[in-house]
Amino acid sequence: MSDYRKIDAQYYMxxxxxxxxxxxxxxxxxxxDDGNEYLDLVAGIAVCSTGHCHDDVVKAICRQAGELIHCSNLYYVPGQAEFAEKLAKVTNLSQVFFTNSGAEANEAALKLARLATKKTKAVSFIHGFHGRTLGSLAVTHKPGIREPFEPLEPKCSFVEYGDLEGLRAAVDTDTAAVLxxxxQGEAGIIIPPEGFVEGVREICDEKGALLIADEVQTGMGRTGTWLAMHQTKVMPDIVSLAKGLGSGFPVGAIVAREGLAFKKSEHGSTFAGGPLASAAGMATLHVIESLLPGIAAKGERFREGLARWNxxxxxxxxxxxxxxxxxxxQERCAEKGIIVNCAADGNLRLVPPLIITEAEIDRATGVINEVLTEICS
Known part of the structure; x- marks a missing residue:
């Protein structure tokens, strides 16, 4: 076996x-690589929604790979239209544009918002994360990763998450969108106060800005519904998706309400929504559909098992x-065979595969309780 650490140190940034x-x-x-076994509660950061190497997803990818691996969007792509139809229907939105990642999805959403409104600015939230490409980074709050690349476009104001009055003051006549x-996932699973999402929608409507719901981490069944927004009374104008959409295969998308769509030549992508992505995505949606009814109960089992830690x-x-x-x-849990993740500000984040079983949840909460008691009590 090669000394991959040495090779990586020399050749990989x-x-x-x-x-x-x-x-x-x-x-x-x-x-x-040493053969040690772990229960994975990170799932590639909420990516492996159907678990690692789900049989249905593997079969779909292999079947498509044997027929056609790539076909550019100069042509109709096998499976792409059916995948778009399914995605539009489960999100209760209208039309889809595929991307390769969440950052690309947010870039596409920003472009579409600027086209639709003829406005140029954005408003986002403190501790929010929307990607690391230049456009998505412009609307990502974390100063340590954003400020080295300033000035960035679009110009963006940042408001405290949950502060509706601050948002109302920040959204002006040139605001194209609120993201x-x-x-908030990267912030450490920060749940907004009751009524906040509805208030954001109201302010967007008052000011003529579009509401972009970044569901890259929360979407595709992660919260127990297809979209986390489905647990509110709010319909966004545009939703960005990725992570759990392809079970580990790179797939992203924006889904927009009726009347919002790119026209010919306003956007494009060589690889996005290709044959393999469409096969992986469609298989993933079918698996998630069968898992959705049980996700809320699994979350409650985690809540009960970790209740001591609020x-x-x-x-x-x-x-x-x-x-x-x-x-x-995080390190001690790994030593005990459980992979967890530290998000921002010392917050432990668990985003396990949606297929996790009750027995696996109990094993996980047992170890996490043990480690937190050992280190934090």
Whole structure:
């Protein structure tokens, strides 16, 4: 076996902090290059929604790979129209444009908002995360990753999450869109106060701005409904999706309400919505459809199992405030065979595969309780 750490250090830009190689995965379990086994509660950061290497998704990808791997969007792409139809129907929206990632989806959403409104500015929220490409970074709050690349477009104002009066003051006559995560994922599973999402919709309507719901992390059943927005009374103008949409295959999308769509030559992509992406995405949607009825109960089992630590729970998004010892908790859990993740501000984030079983939840909460008691009590 090659000394991949040495090769990586020499040839791969050191943009990531990594300690292990995950060599293989099946269901909610992964194995590292030393053969150690882990229960995965991170799922590639909410990506492997149907678990690792779900049989239906693997078969769909392999079947399509044997027929056609790539066909540019100069032509009708096999499976793309059917995938778009299914996605529009489960989101209760109208039309789809596929992308390769969540950042690309948010870029597309911003472009569409500017085209539709003829306005140029955006408003987003403190601790919000929308991507690392230049456009998506412009609307991402975290100063440490945004400020080195300023000035950025679109010009964006940042408002405290939950502050409707601050939002009303920030949205002006040149605001094309407000970008909202229904639950802030990278911030550590921050759930908004009651009525906040409805208030954002009202302000957008008052000011003539579009509401873009960034459901890259919350979408595709993660919270127990197809979209987290489906748990509110609000219909967004545009939804951005990725992560759990392809079970690990790179798939993203925007889905827009009726009357919002790119016209010919206003947007494009060589790879987006290709044959493999469409096959993986369609298979993923069918699997999630069968899982949806049980997701809320699984979240409640996590809540009960971790009740001592006051977890924030919505479906299978679970956050626990740990503080500065969060990295130590993450490391100790891994030593005990459970992969968890530290998001921003010392918040422990759990976003396991949607297929996780009751027995796996109980095993996970047992270890997490043990580690938190050991380190944080």
């Amino acid at each position: 050191p943009a990531f902090s990594r300690t292990m190689m995950i060599r293989r995965g099946k269901g909610c379990t992964v194995w590292d 909202l995560e229904p639950i 977890p924030r729970v919505c479906g299978l998004m679970i956050g626990i405030t740990v503080g500065e010892k969060c990295p130590e908790v």
